[in-house]
Amino acid sequence: MHRRINVSDFDLASTLECGQAFRWQRATDGWFTGIAGGRRMRVRQIGDTLEGNVDPHYFALDVPLAKIAATFPDDDPLRAAVKNHWGLRVLRQEPWETLASFIASSTKQIVQIRQIVAHLARRFGDNDTFPTVDAVARATHQQLVDCKLGFRAKYLLAAAQAIDRGEVRLDRLPAMEYERALEELTKLQGVGEKIAACTLLFSCGHNEAFPIDVWIERSLRRLYFPGRKVTARQLREFTRSHFGPYAGWAQQYLFFQERTRGRQPLPDAIAQ
DNA sequence: CCCCAGGGGTACC
DNA sequence: GGTACCCATGGG
Numbered sequence: 001m002h003r004r005i006n007v008s009d010f011d012l013a014s015t016l017e018c019g020q021a022f023r024w025q026r027a028t029d030g031w032f033t034g035i036a037g038g039r040r041m042r043v044r045q046i047g048d049t050l051e052g053n054v055d056p057h058y059f060a061l062d063v064p065l066a067k068i069a070a071t072f073p074d075d076d077p078l079r080a081a082v083k084n085h086w087g088l089r090v091l092r093q094e095p096w097e098t099l100a101s102f103i104a105s106s107t108k109q110i111v112q113i114r115q116i117v118a119h120l121a122r123r124f125g126d127n128d129t130f131p132t133v134d135a136v137a138r139a140t141h142q143q144l145v146d147c148k149l150g151f152r153a154k155y156l157l158a159a160a161q162a163i164d165r166g167e168v169r170l171d172r173l174p175a176m177e178y179e180r181a182l183e184e185l186t187k188l189q190g191v192g193e194k195i196a197a198c199t200l201l202f203s204c205g206h207n208e209a210f211p212i213d214v215w216i217e218r219s220l221r222r223l224y225f226p227g228r229k230v231t232a233r234q235l236r237e238f239t240r241s242h243f244g245p246y247a248g249w250a251q252q253y254l255f256f257q258e259r260t261r262g263r264q265p266l267p268d269a270i271a272q
Numbered sequence: 273c274c275c276c277a278g279g280g281g282t283a284c285c
Numbered sequence: 286g287g288t289a290c291c292c293a294t295g296g297g
Binding site for chain 1: 273277278279280281282
């Protein structure tokens with residue numbers, strides 16, 4: 001259903017290009033097309049107007065971004081990142097799609113992750129939607145390898161089968177305590193703390209999750225501990241105590257800031 | 273804590 | 286048309 005809605009404190013391009021979702025593409029005319037939650041979407045933003053078949057829940061338009069930002073620590077690095085990418089929101093994605101995509105993401109760069117997910121959708125999905133748990137659980141290992149999953153194929157297959165059998169219940173993750181949910185997900189082979197944190201932040205409403213990958217680790221060391229030796233464990237402790245109840249949102253701003261550092265700011269929808 | 277496998281796209285020569 | 290580089294996880 002095509003519509004226009006008025007939005008505030010929202011930036012479509014930052015939200016879709018910050019690395020949290022893998023199925024969106026920006027056309028030269030400023031429209032984004034993507035497939036999420038089992039359906040195709042086409043969306044663009046002009047000023048405070050969001051146009052297209054917009055799903056407000058998916059884009060977390062009901063979330064009061066200013067109140068979230070008010071919970072952030074008032075430090076220079078985060079203030080700069082928030083200023084540069086204001087309007088970036090953590091999407092509400094599907095847990096299975098998110099978990100599977102991040103299992104596929106292990107030691108891959110974003111371009112390759114997008115390709116793997118596209119292969120999976122084309123081969124096992126309905127009309128290029130992300131394949132169901134069931135569809136992946138019934139795939140063969142070789143079929144998944146053919147989707148360029150490499151050594152991750154066995155992890156994705158085992159995860160799909162464990163979820164299909166009810167051994168791991170993704171639907172229970174949102175209501176669990178964060179630490180408990182983390183334990184549950186990391187039972188899966190190929191799912192460590194980072195991938196579990198991504199899944200819990202991007203699809204289960206655990207806003208305190210702070211995924212640490214090499215980009216965010218570089219960012220933290222450079223911005224918060226310049227010239228000091230800190231272990232990975234100290235960094236993890238720091239993120240848990242420093243960033244507050246919406247640490248994951250802070251992480252997205254810092255992450256996107258690090259990824260776009262030294263580049264021209266992305267052109268906004270109206271400019272392109 | 274360290275070291276290593278791993279694998280396809282990408283940047284650079 | 287080489288070749289180094291990137292990188293989460295598990296296992297040693």
